[in-house]
């Protein structure tokens with residue numbers, strides 16, 4: 290019999306073992322966040338002192354097993370029996386940091402993992418009833434999630450969005466940008482910081498704009514930002530935009546032809562629309578990060594996802610003269626960047 294594994298590095302069994310370790314990784318990360326381990330390791334480093342910093346009883350041997358696994362997945366560093374935060378944990382898992390990601394991890398875990406232990410039942414019975422606060426099209430769901438998005442945007446996505454906009458030749462002369470479905474609004478603010486003559490418009494559901502306003506105040510940018518509060522299916526976009534940006538939020542568009550045609554009208558003649566959304570391939574089987582992160586939602590009937598080229602197709606139909614797509618790598622994996630120009634440049 291031909292062995293499945295050989296020493297030339299071929300290892301068809303790798304997916305099995307990676308899959309077995311996946312839930313353990315997640316459990317270690319989740320426990321580390323819930324126990325506030327990065328805050329503790331910032332103060333003390335021996336297992337005895339760490340045990341003393343934890344509430345209640347602590348079993349020293351099990352604490353060491355857990356700390357070793359934190360170090361094993363890059364959340365801590367062990368040296369001569371003592372533990373320190375890894376650079377990632379130091380910047381992103383200490384609660385006082387501006388890019389603290391712990392709450393985002395717990396929030397995404399609740400969303401992405403809530404049905405993974407019920408796959409067989411949901412395959413048999415179909416989608417279960419979904420609580421109002423778990424419905425993706427519901428404002429209260431976004432109100433709960435969006436506050437965790439601010440550190441994520443601050444941790445690098447805002448800069449990446451601004452780099453993408455900077456690379457547009459139109460950016461030099463642009464004076465008005467709208468971020469539609471902006472969440473906390475840091476992407477647009479990063480663009481404004483780099484372009485002092487530009488003004489920004491943040492568009493999102495009313496409760497989310499309340500959160501964005503706080504972020505704008507914190508950044509001292511209130512004089513350069515205005516707001517549109519409402520459902521983008523029914524609320525006017527305004528006009529005179531040089532750039533409109535939309536990332537990871539167009540899933541709730543109800544009538545695509547009307548929506549994309551309204552975007553076209555809202556832009557100046559030499560305006561550009563930029564979209565950042567996933568683009569699935571392989572008949573909905575790739576990229577893996579999209580398929581896996583959305584499985585729980587899909588099983589409950591919330592399969593909001595764009596196919597590769599789907600947004601580009603809508604934009605062409607809406608009258609954009611030039612539409613280009615390219616892949617872009619985000620921390621979560623590869624997504625599709627779509628750049629649509631109202632007039633051919």
Ligand SMILES: C[S@@+](CC[C@H](N)C(=O)[O-])C[C@H]1O[C@@H](n2cnc3c(N)ncnc32)[C@H](O)[C@@H]1O
Pocket residue numbers: 426431435438442469470471472473492493494497519520521522535536537538541
């Ligand atoms: C996943 S977040 C993306 C936020 C931000 N664009 C980003 O990429 O980080 C989705 C955003 O879309 C907004 N949204 C959802 N449905 C909307 C609607 N009907 N009208 C306006 N905004 C909506 C949500 O409130 C939320 O802020």
